[in-house]
Amino acid sequence: MWLLLLSVSPLLALRCPSENPAPLQFxxxxxxxxxxxxxxxxxxxxxxxxxxxxxxxxxxxxxxxxxxxxxxxxxxxxxxxxxxxxxxxxxxxxxxxxxxxxxxxxxxxxxxxxxxxxxxxxxxxxxxxxxxxxxxxxxTALHNISCVAQVGLFVFYTQPANYLNASTSCSNASEFSGSLAHVASEARTYALAQWLLNYNRQRVGEHPEPGILLAYVGLQFNVSKSLQPLDYRNAQQESLLCFLYRAWHKGHPRVGGSQANASCVALTPNGTWQTLSCEHELPFICEIFTPPRANTNTQLDTGANAADACY
Structure with missing residues (x-):
């Protein structure tokens, strides 16, 4: 009896976005x-x-x-x-x-x-x-929603929280279904960093304390799920190795022995990513999900500003 040993590429074990996702539903x-x-x-x-x-x-x-x-x-x-x-x-x-x-x-x-x-x-x-x-x-009823054109809707929370609580706040929000923001594209990273930059500029002269220097986003290294040191994963457990874009700050990501104490990722106003301890309390950015296809026929709004007489 012969045993055939197969060498499986780590990429085959990664959870990557589907190459043929279902069309987005309007x-x-x-x-x-x-x-x-x-x-x-x-x-x-x-x-x-x-x-x-x-x-x-x-x-x-x-x-x-x-x-x-x-x-x-x-x-x-x-x-x-x-x-x-x-x-x-x-x-x-x-x-x-x-x-x-x-x-x-x-x-x-x-x-x-x-x-x-x-x-x-x-x-x-x-x-x-x-x-x-x-x-x-x-x-949704939220008034602090920001649209990143051609990308999606996001909610910025300026009240600091550690990574776990920030992630829970996004996934368990009563006003929307969402997660910590996915940032593995230039458009996403640039637009969200620009929001932080503009927020800080508006505070100049109004508040003595500094503005937002870091904000949690949806990237984390989890030793129980990650296959190698650079296998950071988003809230949907899709690996950063599946994407081409990187925006690491100089000296980041921290790897090796220090990675255990710096396994979460935050966005800077300069459009870079930094790794740090997940216990740090920081502002954070949630991304709003689109409704599932099953709810296609339940989204018609007949509220106070709807047309009085359609037909």
Missing amino acids: HLVRQCQRAATADALALESTGTLEECMALTRELRGLALNFAPGGPGRRTNRFDPQPRELASSRRQKDARNRLSVFEQPAEYFNCHVLACPQNTSFAGMTNDSRFDYYSLYGRP
């Missing part, structure tokens, strides 16, 4: 309303909602406006009806002076948006031709 949030398009990633005319969603995924948009067309949806019932012909002519003349991109609802039925609406739906316009969709469904 949820219908408001009917007969559209979000502002001042910072739209694209304005297009597509044949179907699915084509508009596919375009939004391609451009990494987080929300969209779509006008389905068809009976009852070709004109905006919320347009004010002028009482006099002169008023109608003035309105028409004003529209003629605007460019196509200054009135996108008149020319494009698919608006790809970099960020979703939050809390109050500020910037929404009643327009019976359009419906509004978001990756995040109905907004």
Whole structure:
């Protein structure tokens, strides 16, 4: 009897993101309303909602406006009806002076948006031709949510906590489903560090104590799960070895004997990562998850700012 010994690469045992993840699901949030398009990633005319969603995924948009067309949806019932012909002519003349991109609802039925609406739906316009969709469904009640365009929604907590308590605060929050922020990309690290930098700048002259120098993010070395010294893992246990991006501060990560006492990772305002003891109490950054596909039909919002009469 022969025994065949196989040499298995450590990478095969890593938990990496799926190469073919399920397409991100956009949820219908408001009917007969559209979000502002001042910072739209694209304005297009597509044949179907699915084509508009596919375009939004391609451009990494987080929300969209779509006008389905068809009976009852070709004109905006919320347009004010002028009482006099002169008023109608003035309105028409004003529209003629605007460019196509200054009135996108008149020319494009698919608006790809970099960020979703939050809390109050500020910037929404009643327009019976359009419906509004978001990756995040109905907004949470939190007012300290920050959107990183084309990346996601994050919540910054300035009250310090150790790593375990910070992680628990993110995963057990009643207002949202989330975890400590994933930072293994240049866009994520740069944008979140910029928020810390701006926060510190706003405090200059107002508070004598220093601002945020470090904030916990979702990277940790766990000796019981990590396969090698640089196998730091995010909140979903995906290894940093699965990603190409690194932003280690000079002298970090600490490895060898010192790693046991410096196995958690914090972000600096300069956009670098530092390793330190998980018992340090620091501010922290949570990332909000998108709702699961099972909740697709439960995200329609009919709150106080919804359109009064859709059809």
